[in-house]
Amino acid sequence: MQFAICVLTIGIAGPALCRSGDVIAEKCGMSGSWVGLILLASVTSLPELVIGASAVTIATMPDIAVGDALGSCVFNLAILVVLDFLQRGESVYRRARVGHVLSAGFGVVLIGVVGLNVLLDRSGIGLGVGHVGSYTFVIVILYALAMRTVFSYEKEHRADYVEEIAERYPQLTLKRALLHYAIGAAFIVAAGVWLPFVAGTLADTMGWRTTFVGTLLVAAVTSLPELAVTVSAFRLGALDMAIANLLGSNLFDMAIVAVDDILYTKGPILSHVSPIHAVSALSAMIMTGIAIVGLLYRPRKRLFGAIGWISFGLFVMYLINSYVLYVHYE
Template identity: 55%
Template sequence: MRTVCLTWAKLAFPIAGKVSINGDMLIIWLQLAFCASVIAIAGSRLSFYGDVIADKTGLSGNWIGMILLASVTSLPELITGISASALANAPNIAAGNVLGSCLVNLAMLVVIDFLHNRESFYRRASRNHILSAGFGVLLVSFIGISILFGSMTAELAIGHVGIQSFIIVMLYAFAIRTVLVHEREQRKDFSEAVADRYPHLTLSGALIGYSLAASVVVAAGIWLPFVGTRLAEVMGWNGSFVGALLIAGATTLPELAVTISSIRIGALDMAIANLLGSNLFNTTILAVDDLFYLNGPIYSNVSPAHAFSALSAAAMTGLAVIGLASPPAKRLMRSMGWVSIGMLSIYILNAYVLFYHAQ
């Protein structure tokens, strides 16, 4: 019986090489499961305390999701990108992590739509998300163009940092300011007294709880990419695919946990703002990676396949804008709208291109 089990395991994991099926590989999978479990539990508390902070301060769920939650849940991507650029000299991992994380975040909108089985979640979402999504299209498109023409613009670098990185940071700052000013004006036009939904909690207690949950999410999120990298080495996958799908999927687990938890407590706009805000924050991570990558502008040293990922992210975000501006009235197969099906199709196509054609 033991021989049969080992034979099946070798067929199931043919590229595992010399790694013991019952030893190292099992430990790696257990570490991955442990990280995911810790992030899921801490992420649920993060969403809860974020909602409490929004209630106590009068800030909108959009603001909390876009700034507070997005900055915390994106820290694993930041640490992973710096490590890949400065220590591992792996620009493809760094670029793939950023763009892949954007794609995974957008794919989570499909998950949200699927969980809202009665009607499309776009019909309940705030139209204020259109502005942040529009800036997301602008930033990821600019990154895609920077990668395509990176070798032609290498001489425009300031030191070893590409001029594109400075433009990305300025665009991000302008986007955040514009979104927050717009929302502040919207709230002036519409305000109402809302009863305290958490009378048994204080703002200071919520801030402490939020900080503790954020610390756990960040700690587990920082460890997670290293586990994912080790697993990728065992499986023998290429750098672009690993960065854009495996590592990106690992580092976006905090976003997934926060998104699902936010939906469960009824904070839909906070969940959407977290995903779109994380994508805006992620684009600046590539600029930070460029700073730590000392072999010239990172845009001219990565695979052109990442430009396809940027194009895919822009197209998926564009579909999200359409869904927010004109919510689908009908659901196909009673599961999701045509906007979500289009986004899912683009995500699968991008995964196929990276797996079979990236280097």
């Protein structure tokens, strides 16, 4: 029941927070893709940030923090399957702009850095400065470089890709949107602090380890805002905003690992987590690669008249990742 309450709280507050962010973006005159990558991605990733911080500081459960971040990346990419299923006619990858490959590529690099260091640190050959792993500095630099590079690309191609959408919130003011944003954030913070303890108790009660719970259940719950805002943006006709939100959330989730490492004072965080998290990292990298193939190749055929083969590959990879984690968790 406690877990269900957390789900309900994030499920209600998350979409409300995303809508407020969308209003703020509209009132400030920001473009759709940039809104998805920066504003919506950071907003919808707020649960992962709060859960990671509370997991390493209050609950002392680094597996929950890292599992949630990497599991959310896998779950976010699986949401592309939902978009492709909702898209009637041509594949969703034929409508999306090729520019998403840039943020997806940076996602592969950042997730790869985390996955590699999970294995290195557990093998005792990782480097660190004090209690902070060397990878944290690399993640921060790469994340800043990604934001700068994508910003420059968006600025250069703005005239070609800015979405022309009529004002959707004429009845709302910027002040009111900011108020709704603050209220939604407060509820998500409260649920985010509570959720790691509930996940830990659930793991003991059900006989699961924190790795499995953190990677699948908690990641799915904290990705509810991404799912809600992505589907909402899609229904508004802002497909690029929806995809940019998912890919931007993955970048932000890897930055959260760096934040968690700084807050975790018992040593580099990746040296205190299960090596099985490398499976989630590799799965996310493979899924991102599949998405890049779809964005560049733009397939026409759809399997079973419902989804494209790119989405089918993403779905299969998600199932494989879930199965491996469940069977081989430590």
